Amino acid sequence: MRNNAKESVEKKALIDVSKYKVDGSPGKGNWAEIPWIGVFDKNITTSAEKGYYIVYLFRADMSGFYLSLNQGWTYYARTYGDKEAREHIRTVAAGFKDSLKSSLADFSFDEIDLKSDKKFAVGYQLGHICGKFYSKEYVPDDLQLANDLRNLIGVYRELTGIVGSRSFEDIVDRLLKGDDVDDIEDEEYQSEVIEATPSITPKEPQKRSKSTIKHGKEVWIRNPKIAKESLEKSNYLCEIDSEHKTFTSSITDDNFVEAHHLIPMGNQDEFKNSLDVPGNIVSLCPNCHRRLHHASVAEKEDSIKALYVERKDDLKDYGIEISLEDLFGYYK
Structure with missing residues (x-):
């Protein structure tokens, strides 16, 4: 994973590297509690700390891993403090889930379980929007993994289109105030009217x-x-x-x-x-x-x-x- 995970994801899923950045963090020296590999739309974010992105998340006990459309926990923690951040990131995840209109038959909105109660693991669990779990006993072949990733990139694009030109800070603020994404879109139409x-x-x-x-x-x-x-x-x-x-x-x-x-x-x-x-x-x-x-x-x-x-x-x-x-x- 340390040596070729990034290149493998880029190559097998035919990632457009001019548009997406692929990065990972198995941990420096020792393995991280929750190793991850992220796929970031460069127009949204290039960091796992802020914004929304696709990420492979490995359970702490290595019993399996998730393909997840998720959010940057660090932004919430720094902005609101850990206690409020947990509530806020969950609220925004729910708002994003409600805004998605495409068929998500291949993916689940169910909560994820990273088998850890450490801060970043909990943040990932609360920030999860939709995704898929792979048990270590039943990991599909590379073709299926690549297809799943490309399909989730389609959902990622949909969410990007819904958010539009609004900043991540703005969309978070509006969702926390109780607006839904359709309300925010309608405001733009009303302004045009x-x-x-x-x-x-x-x-x-x-x-x-x-x-x-x-x-x-x-x-x-x-x-x-x-x-x-x-x-x-x-x-x-x-x-x-x-x-x-x-x-x-x-x-x-x-x-x-x-x-x-x-x-x-x-x-x-x-x-x-x-x-x-x-x-x-x-x-x-x-x-x-x-x-x-x-x-x-x-x-x-x-x-x-x-x-x-x-x-x-x-x-x-x-x-x-x-x-x-x-x-x-x-x-x-």
């Missing part, structure tokens, strides 16, 4: 927008100009309760509201006409918007019903027909 010039959309069925592949799944593109058109038509009032005042936006000089697709864009495949139309985009205060995304079904049913009754005719004008029961189904 506020700054957009409103479109003028004929009240008739519209062609579906283009789709793209993002985070390993098909995503339908939302046009912020159409959302801005809908916000203006609502006079920047919350359509669940017009008395819900927030603050005056420095850009629009009106009450701050957010755009929400009543029928989620993720269901565009089920409709022949575009869902990205003013008739399907409602204006909500941030609190009502979060409630529709995160509250229990019972808590948001009345709001969904009220919006449906208000928008049912508009939806038909845009060639969109849906029952209230089916709409409820999208929010479960």
